[in-house]
Amino acid sequence: MTARVPRRTILAFLGPSVLALLAVGIVPLGYALWKSLHDFNLTRIARQRFVGLDNYVTVLADPVFWAAVGRTAALFVIAVPIQIALGLMIALLLHRPGLGFLKTFTRLSLVLPMATTYAVVGLLAQVTLNQKYGVFNQMLGWLGIAPINFIGDPRNAFIGVIFWDVWQWTPFVALVLLAGLSTVPPEIEEAARLETKRWWTVLRHVQLPFLIPSLVAVLILRTADTLKLFDMVFTMTRGGPGNATEFIAILIERVGNRQFDIGLASAQSVILLAITIVLARLYIRMFYREVR
Amino acid sequence: MKLKLKASALALAAALAAPQAQAWSLEEAAKPYAGTVVDVVFLDRPGYNAIKEMLPEFEAATGIKLNITTMPYENALGEQVRDFVAGGDLDLALIDLVWIGNFAENGWIVPIEEFTSNPDLADPELDIDDFFPLVLNAFGAWNGVVYGLPFDNYSGLLFYNRCMLEEAGFDRPPETWAELKDVYGPALTKNGKYAFALQSKRNETQSADSFARMLWPFGGSFLNAEFRSNLNSPESQAGLQFRQDLMAYMPPGIVAYDHAETVNALAQGDVAMITEWSAFYTTLVSPETSKVADCIEVAPEPKGPAGRKPALGGFSLAVASQADDAEKAAGWLFIQWATSKANAETYLRKGGVPARQSVYQIPGIAEEFKFVPALVESWKEGVPEFRPRFAEWPTISEIVQEWGTKMMLGEVSIEEGAREIGTRMEAVLEEAGYYSGEKPLAQ
Numbered sequence: 129m130t131a132r133v134p135r136r137t138i139l140a141f142l143g144p145s146v147l148a149l150l151a152v153g154i155v156p157l158g159y160a161l162w163k164s165l166h167d168f169n170l171t172r173i174a175r176q177r178f179v180g181l182d183n184y185v186t187v188l189a190d191p192v193f194w195a196a197v198g199r200t201a202a203l204f205v206i207a208v209p210i211q212i213a214l215g216l217m218i219a220l221l222l223h224r225p226g227l228g229f230l231k232t233f234t235r236l237s238l239v240l241p242m243a244t245t246y247a248v249v250g251l252l253a254q255v256t257l258n259q260k261y262g263v264f265n266q267m268l269g270w271l272g273i274a275p276i277n278f279i280g281d282p283r284n285a286f287i288g289v290i291f292w293d294v295w296q297w298t299p300f301v302a303l304v305l306l307a308g309l310s311t312v313p314p315e316i317e318e319a320a321r322l323e324t325k326r327w328w329t330v331l332r333h334v335q336l337p338f339l340i341p342s343l344v345a346v347l348i349l350r351t352a353d354t355l356k357l358f359d360m361v362f363t364m365t366r367g368g369p370g371n372a373t374e375f376i377a378i379l380i381e382r383v384g385n386r387q388f389d390i391g392l393a394s395a396q397s398v399i400l401l402a403i404t405i406v407l408a409r410l411y412i413r414m415f416y417r418e419v420r
Numbered sequence: 421m422k423l424k425l426k427a428s429a430l431a432l433a434a435a436l437a438a439p440q441a442q443a444w445s446l447e448e449a450a451k452p453y454a455g456t457v458v459d460v461v462f463l464d465r466p467g468y469n470a471i472k473e474m475l476p477e478f479e480a481a482t483g484i485k486l487n488i489t490t491m492p493y494e495n496a497l498g499e500q501v502r503d504f505v506a507g508g509d510l511d512l513a514l515i516d517l518v519w520i521g522n523f524a525e526n527g528w529i530v531p532i533e534e535f536t537s538n539p540d541l542a543d544p545e546l547d548i549d550d551f552f553p554l555v556l557n558a559f560g561a562w563n564g565v566v567y568g569l570p571f572d573n574y575s576g577l578l579f580y581n582r583c584m585l586e587e588a589g590f591d592r593p594p595e596t597w598a599e600l601k602d603v604y605g606p607a608l609t610k611n612g613k614y615a616f617a618l619q620s621k622r623n624e625t626q627s628a629d630s631f632a633r634m635l636w637p638f639g640g641s642f643l644n645a646e647f648r649s650n651l652n653s654p655e656s657q658a659g660l661q662f663r664q665d666l667m668a669y670m671p672p673g674i675v676a677y678d679h680a681e682t683v684n685a686l687a688q689g690d691v692a693m694i695t696e697w698s699a700f701y702t703t704l705v706s707p708e709t710s711k712v713a714d715c716i717e718v719a720p721e722p723k724g725p726a727g728r729k730p731a732l733g734g735f736s737l738a739v740a741s742q743a744d745d746a747e748k749a750a751g752w753l754f755i756q757w758a759t760s761k762a763n764a765e766t767y768l769r770k771g772g773v774p775a776r777q778s779v780y781q782i783p784g785i786a787e788e789f790k791f792v793p794a795l796v797e798s799w800k801e802g803v804p805e806f807r808p809r810f811a812e813w814p815t816i817s818e819i820v821q822e823w824g825t826k827m828m829l830g831e832v833s834i835e836e837g838a839r840e841i842g843t844r845m846e847a848v849l850e851e852a853g854y855y856s857g858e859k860p861l862a863q
Contacts, residue, residue, distance in 0.1 A: 170501050171522050171811045172852070259673055260690070280673020282829060368622035369675040370825045385498050387815045 157401075164394035171388045183395035193396060195371070196379040197403070199286075203375065204354045207293045212346065214294070215301025220331070222302070223309045235306075238299035246296075250363030253292045254279065282372030285365050289373050292360060297353070301346050308342030309335060344415040351407055355400060376400055444544050447481050449753060454483030456750040460512040460737070461500055462490045466702055467572035470770035471758050478757050484750040494623065497814065504528040504742060511743035511751045515568050515736050517559045517804075518628075521862070522811035524562035529738040531565050535752040543756050547778075550761055555775040558804035560736040563862050568736030569759040570775035574697040575798035576633065576721050576731030577791055579704055583715035584608060584692040593693070593719040597637055597662060600693070600722050605669035608692040615669040617691040619682040620828060622675065627820040629679075630828075632807050633695065633731050634663040637724025642808055642816075642845070647854050647861045649842025652835065655726070660827065660834045662724075667828065675828050687711060695721050697733060698773055701791045718791040720798050732802040734775075775799075808863035812852050819844045 167179045187193050218238070222231050244252075256263045257278035265275040278284045312335050320334045358377040361367065367374035367382065374382075380400070384393030462468040472488070479485060491499060497519055503510045504526070513529050523529045536542045548556070551570055560568035580593045588607045594600035600616065608615035620630035635641060640656030643649065650656055667674060671685065683700050685691040687710035707713045721730035737755045739748050757763065764779035768789065779785065786792045807813060819841055827837035853859045 170505050171526065171814065173505055173526065259671075259676075260685075260688075277673035277676075280676035282831075285676075365676075366621070366623060368825060370622070370829050370831060371822055382818060387818055388498075388501060389815070 160394040160397055163390055164398050166391045168391035168394075169387075169389050179391070183391050184399070186392060187395045187399055192371070193376075193379065193399075196374050196376045199373070200354060200357070200375045203286075203290060203293070203357070204351065207290045207297075208347070208350050208354070210290075210294050211298045211301045211350065212343070214298045215305055215346075218298070218302035219305035219309055220327075222306050235303070238303055240299075241296045242300050244296065246357075246359035247363045249292055249296055250360040253288060253360070253364045257288055279365060280369055282369055285369060285372050289361055289364065292364070293354075293357070296360075297350065301350075304342045304346050305339060308339040312338045340415060344411060347415075348408060348411055351411070352404065355404055444539075444542075446543070446753065446757060449541055449543075450482030450484055450750070453746050453750040453753070455485070456483075456746045457485045457487050458511045458743075458747055458751045458754055459487045459489070459509045460751075461496055461510065461514045462488045463493055463496060463514070463572070463735075464490050465572065466699055466771035467767075467773060470767050470772035471571075473770050474758075474763065474766060478754065482750075482753060484754065486754065504740065507742055510740050511747040512755065513568070513738045513740050514571075515559070515738055517732065517734060517736075518807045518809050518813045518817070520559070520562045520567065520736070521809045521813070523738070524565070524567055525811050528741055529567045530741050530748065531567055532560075532569065532738075532752075533566070535739070535749075535756075541749055541752055541756075543760065545761060546756060547761055550778050551759075551775050552777055552799045554732075554799050554802050554804060555734065558732055558802070558806075558809070559734050559775070560738070562809065563860065568738030569755055571735050571737045571755070571759055572699075573734040573773045573775040574699050574732075575795050575802060576629075576695050576733075577698050577701075577794050577798065578693060578695050578719045578721050579686055579700070580693040580717055580719065581686060581689065581691075581712050581715045582717045583712065584613070584689070588692075593717070594722050597666075597722045597724050601662065601666050601669065604693070605666070609669045613689075614671045614685075614691045616666060616693045617670050617677060617682045617685045618663070618666065618674060618695065619677045619679055620675050620825070621678040621681075622821045622825045623678070624817060624821075625678050626675075626824050627817040628733065628807055629695075629731060630663065631660075631820050631824040633721075634659040636729035636803060636806060637722070637726055638662060639724070639726035641805075643863065645861075647849055647863075649838075649845055651838035651842045651845075657834060657838065659724070660838060664827070664834060675825050686716070687713075689715075695731070697731075698791050698795050701789075702771055705790070718794050720794040720801075728798070728801045729803055729806075730798040730801065732798075732804070732806045805863045810852075810863050812848050815848050816845050819848075 164183050165178060165180060166176055167182070168176050218234075222234060241249075255261075257265075259265060259275050259277050259280065262278070264278065268274075268276065276284060278288050317330065317334055320330045324330065354375075356377055357375055358381060361373050361375060361378055362381070365373045367378040376396075377400075380393050380396045383389050383396060462472070468490070475486060489499075493516075496514060497516070500510060500513060501522075502508070504513075504523075513523055515523055515529070536546065536548075548566075555570045555573055556566065559570045559573065560566050578593055585591075585593065585604075585608070588604075590604065590607070594604050605615045618630050618633070619625050632642075635651075635656055636659075638655050638659030640653060640659045641650045644653075651660075671677070671691065677685070679696065679700070682691075682694050683696060683703055686694045686696075687704055689712045701718065703709045704716045705713050710716065720728060722728075737758065739751045739755070743751060758767075759774070759776075761776050761778055764774035764776040765782060765785075767774050768779055768785070773795070780792055780796050808816070823832065823837045823841045823844075826832045827834055832840065849855065854861060
């Protein structure tokens with residue numbers, strides 16, 4: 129039935145994409161790997177030399193690196209469950225029948241935070257959280273609460289980053305889960321509702337199994353996003369105060385672009401890549417088995 | 421340094437003495453380079469906008485075109501370093517005083533002697549001795565060789581709200597840091613207003629404007645004569661402790677204050693005094709950007725036990741080694757024109773701050789521009805190595821930013837923080853080869 133497609137045609141169709149992928153993905157990765165084995169600082173380029181795994185040893189023994197990894201993990205562990213809980217609530221509300229126009233309007237407005245550029249979110253945060261002129265402190269003032277130092281206090285700045293990350297990405301989680309909910313066959317859902325009035329039971333035994341693939345997608349994408357999180361924090365706090373919001377990507381940028389130590393920054397990036405691959409494998413192993 | 425300056429001056433004098441067919445003119449000098457495009461990085465600051473306004477005159481006279489890329493300060497170093505490493509397009513280097521060692525040691529910039537010794541390119545009116553010696557040395561020279569001419573020039577100044585001070589019973593600004601903290605601090609910190617704000621955000625602001633500012637007037641410094649950390653010396657510790665104590669009279673969250681927030685706090689009447697770069701004068705005295713424009717006065721930074729030693733910062737322009745010969749010549753003609761004695765007054769009136777001594781002697785200038793007397797005084801008392809200017813500064817600055825902020829937040833003690841910075845700073849210098857004698861102890 130299926131005619132054999134000539135090899136040349138396959139190559140012609142696949143070739144350009146593979147080449148593009150090589151050019152934008154694999155070649156820079158190879159270059160970073162190569163540079164990570166060198167003492168390569170842009171401000172003393174003449175002294176460039178091969179140092180083997182020295183940069184990796186430095187990174188693995190550097191408490192600043194592990195502190196940044198820990199901070200990134202803390203952000204993920206706090207922000208993502210909040211996003212999933214809020215996202216699921218929104219998705220369940222939007223999944224209920226009725227209120228057609230309002231739901232369409234809500235769905236549209238959910239796209240707005242996601243469509244906002246990260247750097248703009250950071251600037252928005254900086255302006256709204258300003259201790260003296262920010263809208264948040266203005267509103268707290270109406271309630272008689274003294275202005276809070278959001279950006280200048282290490283703990284508050286971290287909370288600020290979590291807040292804005294939740295603001296930007298809860299809608300994404302909501303939309304993905306809403307799509308997941310629509311895959312539940314209506315007859316099964318209706319039958320379940322006839323059996324029980326408890327929404328939790330329906331969610332737990334009927335809807336949740338269908339939501340697993342969406343949740344895995346959310347987890348993988350949000351993990352990758354959190355590990356890469358840079359622009360928003362950079363424009364909001366630049367990793368400060370102190371290094372309260374110095375997440376892993378901010379640290380790598382600082383070492384590479386401000387200290388110009390490309391060798392060390394490359395080693396950090398390669399280690400970050402290894403962490404990402406391990407996490408992705410772990411997710412797939414943990415969750416996809418259930419789906420199958 | 422002086423020898424080289426004299427050598428440049430002599431070369432210039434020799435060039436002048438040589439018989440010439442006709443007097444030197446910019447138009448004639450630029451003729452072979454008409455149509456040449458010179459690529460340069462500018463910042464979005466008053467001095468650069470002033471030159472941009474003046475630029476059509478230069479382009480009309482010479483036929484040389486300037487291709488300006490404007491970027492924020494934070495990106496300017498990275499962009500230029502990458503361009504020079506990659507052999508890019510930039511024909512001129514814009515050099516913050518702390519970058520000069522880096523640019524010179526890597527051979528990215530050309531000594532001005534290459535041009536001042538060429539009678540076709542050297543303006544007989546260049547008069548290099550007219551630049552404030554401290555400014556020329558700090559912004560444009562490295563290891564005794566002049567590479568760049570001072571272009572966008574700052575000194576730290578004390579800006580204060582005269583009305584707030586008068587209300588609290590003061591008829592003059594504080595003369596010393598101790599007076600600012602012990603007398604003015606308690607009197608001016610009340611009802612949600614604060615006596616002082618010290619910009620301390622974790623970037624170059626923390627290391628230059630906050631940390632270094634408190635070291636020097638108290639007799640401290642980053643390094644001693646052997647290039648070992650001097651941060652745990654009694655003088656440096658006194659300065660850092662003073663900064664900590666002064667925070668009682670600053671708005672909370674001062675570690676999040678960059679220049680904009682600090683200038684804004686004074687302009688809104690929320691703080692009574694700030695120490696800021698001279699370049700912010702225009703913002704503070706303009707009614708459009710300052711609620712208290714009529715109350716703003718300027719004085720030199722207060723003195724410490726070791727003298728005034730105000731913050732010193734600014735940029736020079738130098739010709740990039742990677743430019744071709746025509747671009748080098750055209751670029752030099754631009755630098756020479758932009759920093760010339762003849763253009764200094766226009767530059768000043770358009771918002772720039774020239775480093776020419778002669779312009780500040782013009783009758784009426786000191787009265788018209790209130791910051792002038794304080795600026796001139798500061799440029800007589802500053803220290804070129806206010807921040808070390810060697811290639812390793814960006815790395816050391818990052819260390820200072822991190823631990824300096826931690827000190828202010830009380831996460832580490834002054835002593836611990838200074839020791840951490842010292843150990844890390846020495847490791848950087850060790851690796852760079854200062855202790856093995858591979859590199860001269862120049863900062």
